[in-house]
Amino acid sequence: MEQWLSSVIDPYYQQVLMLVGIYIIAALGLNLITGLCGQLTFGHAAFLSIGAYTAAILTRDFHLPFILSLVLGGLMAALFGILLGIPVLRLTGDYLGIATLGFGEIVRVAFTNMKITGGAIGLAAIPRASNLINVTFFVILAVAAVVLLENSRFGRALKAIREDEIAAEAMGINAMWYKIQAFGIGCFLAGISGGFYAHLLQYLNPNDFGFLKSFEILNFVVLGGLGSIPGTIVGTTVLTLAPEFLRFVQEYRMMIYGLLLVLMMIFRPHGLLGGVNFRRLLRRRKQKATALSS
Amino acid sequence: MKKNKIALIFLSVLLMLALVTGCGGQTGSSSGGENKGGGSDDTIKIGFMGALTGNEASYGIETLKGMKMAAEDLNKEGGVLGKRIEIVESDHGSKLSEAASVVQKLISKDRVVAIVGDPTTGKTKLAAPICQQNKVVLLSAGAVGPGVVEIGDYIFRDTLLDAVAAPAVTEYLVNKLGWKKVAIVTSTNNDYSVGLTKIFEEALARHNAQVVDKESIQDGDQDFSAQVTRIKQARPDGIIFTGYYTEGGLFMKEVRKQGLDLKMAGGDGLLSPVLWKLGGDAVEGSMVYTGFAADPANAAPQTKEFIQKYQAANDNKLPDMFSAQGYDAVMLLAKAMKEANSTDPSKFKDALAKTRDYPGVSGSLTFLPNREPVKSPVYLLEVKNQQFSIKAVLPTEAPKV
Structure with missing residues (x-):
């Protein structure tokens, strides 16, 4: 299967596409927390690393099947997300941001000093189990899940909390409970993404999961348009591919990357697809079509 | 709305351009020899x-x-x-x-x-x-x-590799400088330091030198008075320090403060001008080994x-x-x-x-048969007037596995 795949798509493009898919899963999780529920978190990379290390250690040292370890890694990340969420989600806005930033650093330092994670030397010899097929499959699964969530009672409750928490409470929504659920699901997706990440790179190092990575993922979501699922996907794709496609300008690469960020924020302050409602767009087009035909 | 649309189109065109030229540039540069x-x-x-x-x-x-x-x-x-x-x-x-x-x-x-x-x-x-x-x-x-x-x-x-360099340096320290009794200082949250200490200990044992004191520090520590006090009581001939330059400089300062006239030797983790920027006169005479030193003479x-x-x-x-x-x-x-x-x-x-x-x-x-490199020589540098100068050029031998 893999050989057939590499005869169709160059392994380099496969690698980059897988990275895009993996980041999309993580970004969808963050979009649920920050975009939909309005809770600012700067520690998403920590949950990515929890999932990555858990899955990697399970397949490497305990020889568990890949998909099972992937799910267990996701659950581990969700568990830590909920444990962190219970005390921390009482905070709002910037304060929550700082608290999650701190948690991210704790996780990084903990992994640096643990024996089982290989410490500062890193964890090597992880089997390469991620391929374009299982990554794509999980991306589709994740997209379907978050689309269904967004348009459910749960999703509407999250939006209500984002817009006005007090009003939402007055309407009988248990804001704390919903926030923790959203945090748990978001972290689960991050954990899954981390598991794929570990089995793509085959090597993990705690320093790779610093706050820069958290900001990178936040960038994907904000640039695509906070709260927009298509926006998150487009934002992640553009920002992950840009450094690769900008290789031809060599040392100016990161400068142009930065310039792209600035330009996008000037012209589209709400993100690439922020504020675009696809359902409404489709409905309007349909209405136009029916009006024309009649 | 309209302005936004124009901006969006402009951006997409820009991105497409980057994409297309990106691909073009890559295929262009590698067109010399593809599919061969x-x-x-x-x-x-x-x-x-x-x-x-x-x-x-x-x-x-x-x-x-x-x-x-x-x-x-x-x-x-x-x-x-x-x-x-x-x-x-x-x-x-x-x-x-x-x-x-x-x-x-x-x-x-x-x-x-x-x-x-x-x-x-x-x-x-x-x-x-x-x-x-x-x-x-x-x-x-x-x-x-x-x-x-x-x-x-x-x-x-x-x-x-440290496994090649450290034994050669140890031999020099023991046989040429007469370090028969040595104190080893390890930074326990630094993998490089922990590994290097192990290599030094084995080499010292092989040359019949005695480790009279083992001290632990952490990267980021500032106060080493307790460790230095213990070293003072152990009366070593020299200190082997396997950590980085920041702690190395500060450590030697404390050593001089307590009136000890000992010299420090360590790996290329100490190889930085920060060593004397922090240590000042205290690191004069400290020795650092490295694999390459530009020495035109x-x-x-x-x-x-x-x-x-x-x-x-x-x-x-x-x-x-x-x-x-x-x-x-x-x-x-x-x-x-x-x-x-x-x-x-x-x-x-x-x-x-x-x-x-x-x-x-x-x-x-x-x-070596296991593809590990053995390089020779190893340069032992000494801090002299706030500069590294070559003290000795030591031949190395393959580590005994």
Whole structure:
């Protein structure tokens, strides 16, 4: 299967596409927390690393099947997300941001000093189990899940909390409970993404999961348009591919990357697809079509 | 609304442009030899893997400089097997995820026969399985950590390992300087330090020197008075310090403060001007070993030539370890290709593994049967008037496994 795949798509493009898919899963999780529920978190990379290390250690040292370890890694990340969420989600806005930033650093330092994670030397010899097929499959699964969530009672409750928490409470929504659920699901997706990440790179190092990575993922979501699922996907794709496609300008690469960020924020302050409602767009087009035909 | 739409279109066009030219640029640069399977008609491609931006950039930039000098020298003499050497460079910005893409790109898009890199152990370990799987030679010009060449028979490195250097230094300390009783200071949250301490302890035991005191510190500590007090009571002949320069400088300050007239010796973790910026007079006489020191006066002829060429091209700046090892890496690959009379990695990797006593610009190099390099000599530097000067040039021998 893999050989057939590499005869169709160059392994380099496969690698980059897988990275895009993996980041999309993580970004969808963050979009649920920050975009939909309005809770600012700067520690998403920590949950990515929890999932990555858990899955990697399970397949490497305990020889568990890949998909099972992937799910267990996701659950581990969700568990830590909920444990962190219970005390921390009482905070709002910037304060929550700082608290999650701190948690991210704790996780990084903990992994640096643990024996089982290989410490500062890193964890090597992880089997390469991620391929374009299982990554794509999980991306589709994740997209379907978050689309269904967004348009459910749960999703509407999250939006209500984002817009006005007090009003939402007055309407009988248990804001704390919903926030923790959203945090748990978001972290689960991050954990899954981390598991794929570990089995793509085959090597993990705690320093790779610093706050820069958290900001990178936040960038994907904000640039695509906070709260927009298509926006998150487009934002992640553009920002992950840009450094690769900008290789031809060599040392100016990161400068142009930065310039792209600035330009996008000037012209589209709400993100690439922020504020675009696809359902409404489709409905309007349909209405136009029916009006024309009649 | 309309303005937004225009902006959106403008942006998409810009992105598309970047995309298209990106692809164009790549196919253009590699059109010389595609689909020929490992090299082409008239060029041999060697990939550079390393950071040109980000916090590891200083290693990568120097490595690449050395590699380019080697390619120039080779091409001036007609290339290798009648083909030109071409260095394909790719920056990974010190990021793990991009490093994996870079290796994959070098192998499948640029079709290099060998990759020189990465200067760090971590990213070398990331690249090694990919190279091994695709049967491309990986020669790291910087990795010193454990568990690198064990990954496969296509994986090499041309660095001075602590397991080779520290025993030679220990012999000098014990037999020439008369350190019979030694205190060892380890930074316990620093893997490099923990590993180096182990090597020193074994070497000291072999030379019948006694470890009279073992002290633990942590990277980031500022106060070492308790540790130094204990060292004072143990009355050693010298201190072996396996941590980094920041703590090393501060530690020696405390040693002098408590009135001890001991000298410190350590690995290249101490190799930085920060040592005397923090330690001042207290670090005068401290000894640091390293695999390469640019010493135009006493260097071997090939090293002298390299230093001159480097200085001419870089405003009289002296080359460092990374540029010298980058130069050697390309030269070693070229030599192996000539000997195997082939640019096929599966053939010249065996010739490379047979390298014995190769006179490189960063010292002579021999690959052991397990592909670990043994380099000689090791330079023992001494801090003199707030500068490193060469105290001794020590020959090394293969570690006993």
